[in-house]
Amino acid sequence: MLVLEKNALSEEIESLVNQFGKERSALLQILQAIQRKHKHISDFAQQEVARMMEIHPVEVNSVVSFYSFLCTQPKGRNIVRLCQTISCDMAGKEKVEETVQRELGIKFGQTTKDKRITLEFTNCLGMCDQGPAMLVNEKVYTKLDPETAINILNEIK
Amino acid sequence: MELEKIKKKMRSGPVLFSEYKLGEGVKKALQLGRENILFELKDSGLKGRGGAGFPTATKWMLSGASLSDKKFIVCNADEGEPGTFKDRVLLLEYPELVFEGMIIGGYTIGAKEGILYLRGEYEYILKSLEDFLEMLRKDKLLGNNILGNENFSFNITIRLGSGAYVCGEETALIESLEGYRGEPRNRPPYPVNTGYLGHPTVVNNVETLASVPHIILKGGEWFKKHGTDKSTGSKLFSVSGDCDKPGVYELPWGTSIAELLKVVEAKNTKAVQVGGASGICLPKSQFNRVLGYEDAATGGSIIVFNESRNMLKVLKNFMEFFVEESCGQCTPCRIGNIKLLEAIEKIENNDFTFSYINNLKELGRTMQLASKCGLGQSSPNSFISILENFKDEIFGLNGKGKNNG
Numbered sequence A: 001m002l003v004l005e006k007n008a009l010s011e012e013i014e015s016l017v018n019q020f021g022k023e024r025s026a027l028l029q030i031l032q033a034i035q036r037k038h039k040h041i042s043d044f045a046q047q048e049v050a051r052m053m054e055i056h057p058v059e060v061n062s063v064v065s066f067y068s069f070l071c072t073q074p075k076g077r078n079i080v081r082l083c084q085t086i087s088c089d090m091a092g093k094e095k096v097e098e099t100v101q102r103e104l105g106i107k108f109g110q111t112t113k114d115k116r117i118t119l120e121f122t123n124c125l126g127m128c129d130q131g132p133a134m135l136v137n138e139k140v141y142t143k144l145d146p147e148t149a150i151n152i153l154n155e156i157k
Numbered sequence B: 001m002e003l004e005k006i007k008k009k010m011r012s013g014p015v016l017f018s019e020y021k022l023g024e025g026v027k028k029a030l031q032l033g034r035e036n037i038l039f040e041l042k043d044s045g046l047k048g049r050g051g052a053g054f055p056t057a058t059k060w061m062l063s064g065a066s067l068s069d070k071k072f073i074v075c076n077a078d079e080g081e082p083g084t085f086k087d088r089v090l091l092l093e094y095p096e097l098v099f100e101g102m103i104i105g106g107y108t109i110g111a112k113e114g115i116l117y118l119r120g121e122y123e124y125i126l127k128s129l130e131d132f133l134e135m136l137r138k139d140k141l142l143g144n145n146i147l148g149n150e151n152f153s154f155n156i157t158i159r160l161g162s163g164a165y166v167c168g169e170e171t172a173l174i175e176s177l178e179g180y181r182g183e184p185r186n187r188p189p190y191p192v193n194t195g196y197l198g199h200p201t202v203v204n205n206v207e208t209l210a211s212v213p214h215i216i217l218k219g220g221e222w223f224k225k226h227g228t229d230k231s232t233g234s235k236l237f238s239v240s241g242d243c244d245k246p247g248v249y250e251l252p253w254g255t256s257i258a259e260l261l262k263v264v265e266a267k268n269t270k271a272v273q274v275g276g277a278s279g280i281c282l283p284k285s286q287f288n289r290v291l292g293y294e295d296a297a298t299g300g301s302i303i304v305f306n307e308s309r310n311m312l313k314v315l316k317n318f319m320e321f322f323v324e325e326s327c328g329q330c331t332p333c334r335i336g337n338i339k340l341l342e343a344i345e346k347i348e349n350n351d352f353t354f355s356y357i358n359n360l361k362e363l364g365r366t367m368q369l370a371s372k373c374g375l376g377q378s379s380p381n382s383f384i385s386i387l388e389n390f391k392d393e394i395f396g397l398n399g400k401g402k403n404n405g
Helices: A003-020 A024-038 A043-053 A057-066 A086-090 A093-104 A146-155 B024-032 B034-044 B056-065 B086-093 B095-109 B120-138 B170-177 B206-218 B220-224 B257-263 B311-325 B331-348 B354-370 B374-378 B380-389 B391-395
Strands: A078-083 A117-122 A134-136 A139-141 B072-077 B113-118 B155-160 B201-205 B234-241 B247-252 B269-274 B280-283 B301-306
Touching (some): A003 A024, A024 A043, A024 A057, A043 A057, A078 A093, A086 B234, A086 B301, A093 A117, A093 A146, B034 B220, B056 B201, B072 B206, B086 B234, B095 B113, B095 B120, B095 B155, B113 B120, B113 B170, B201 B206, B311 B331, B311 B380, B311 B391, B354 B374, B380 B391
Parallel strands (some): B072 B113, B072 B201, B113 B155
Antiparallel strands (some): A078 A134, B234 B247
């Protein structure tokens, strides 16, 4: 990481801490904001959060590692999460899964080379009556079939 | 297909989906006063709709009686149980009921702040909820001196989760709000005494809170007319799986499973999972059982399986879910779920003995007793009920061969 980038990230975290406050209860919100923008929370970001909130970096890491929507390694610009829970599974999740993997040339858990898309599984999205369902970042898509899923993925930048 | 634009569908039901005009519940509550609100609530027999079924009036009374200058009402919108999506419908289509329930709760227990904990997966609902809160503020239903009442100010903030099923457990939810890992706490102390930041806190399910304005408006007596003696009122059932009309239905408690299956037009049904992955799986012979706290209890999740489904595969999906979602804090749940999943894999590979399976059922019963929170206490339910109710299919004891389908 370049010094300039580091400085920019520090400034950004500082403004987040100012916005949400220094209390411990603000930690998750701060981490969510970093995750939303950078698609991961780097070691450096965690250390800076810890420093500004005056807690041990391990405390920050323990929170990041607990929540499945937070991560420490960079991911693609778009995170696609396909629901793997029973109702979506019965509604045809497997076919969507196979087609999407073939189309993008990656497996679930991986990121495309151009960093455009990360594929992940997720547990119940609460769309069981309209499965199979997936989230693209925070947007939800339902009643997928292989064709519509591919069309949606091809449209995201 | 993108999620349909937020609009009120034509829904109807005895309580939650009946007619309601914005603000009426809060207005009536302020006229009634705290004592009368608690009386109506107690009279109604309303119990927690998340699944555990704790009497709501008792919860409110306990926290109301706690001496503290700061109290909180938390709405648990961390709907993560597989097959449950009623809260999504309430938050999208009936936010007034949920928020007014929180405001009435705040007034009753003496809280000035409410927090809605929205699961991360529902972030797309956030914007509409915040807009709605803004509207409530303009209408003087939220903020300082609500409806001109000088002694009552209340505000609501929305906080997002980040993809952790266990945060639906109330103490884990509080840990998460406080900025920690979502690991359940020992109880007691209960949140009604020592909750968010150590202050008395009421944590209620979305549906529980949404029932409150109707009860306040029409009375506990009216609410009791629906449902059974032990399960009063109605319930939202989220129905998915093998049926022609999946969706959210409001039906009175005491409806039998067979009746529900008729409503959703399910055909060739082999099994029904009541209560999501942490619930129980019922075979055809038990479809006469009724939905209610006294018989087949559920937070609303109903998953229908037809004759073509392989129940072992269903069970494996559930156990994979629990292995992923166990917070890992206590041993029975962390290790136990992995052992149960291993057993399913062994059954799949025909590499098991019956004494081994019986040992694991025993382990499941130990987990039900020894786990720290509801997750580990209920995760063996589906393991035990599916292996017992569908043993012919799974172990091939009826001569059809194993794992058919």
